[in-house]
């Protein structure tokens with residue numbers, strides 16, 4: 550059977566990643582999506598088991614202790630992680646799975662699955678635009694925005710360890726580029 554592929558998509562907060570992933574999944578319904586666990590409270594419209602598995606900090610820490618996470622990281626003061634229970638069956642079935650995870654998680658996935666992962670970093674066209682998007686989104690309080698924004702230079706510096714960096718200017722172009730790199734990876738059995 551064909552081996553599964555983990556397509557990691559990372560970007561700074563406000564980098565348009567959620568929209569890109571939504572459009573990618575619309576165009577390629579065969580792609581699976583890795584639902585992470587988090588201690589962050591749900592945003593308006595988010596559903597448990599669809600967007601995230603929302604856990605208390607105690608529940609999350611118990612899962613860490615029980616070795617249930619393939620990777621986990623603290624991002625903006627909350628815990629986020631990918632569970633074995635969710636990901637491993639999909640990988641074994643040879644699926645192509647999209648992971649919306651931060652750069653720590655992405656680089657850990659690359660270490661764990663060097664042959665079966667493809668790391669895509671979405672770079673904002675400019676830092677100013679990123680700030681405007683984050684501000685306009687209106688989902689975070691000002692203190693949250695400042696917290697998210699302070700991480701951006703470090704995140705962008707980590708992009709050089711990713712397999713592909715795409716400047717996310719145009720939604721259609723970005724999504725098509727991601728589809729192209731996935732297809733190339735599969736065709737050539739590597740990057």
Ligand code: 5GP
Nearest residue numbers: 585589621622624629630631649650651654
């Ligand atoms: P948000 O709170 O905006 O949904 O996500 C915040 C950050 O956490 C984003 O960069 C997102 O990619 C990252 N994230 C979401 N799930 C996971 C996960 O399972 N593992 C890691 N390492 N990061 C995650």
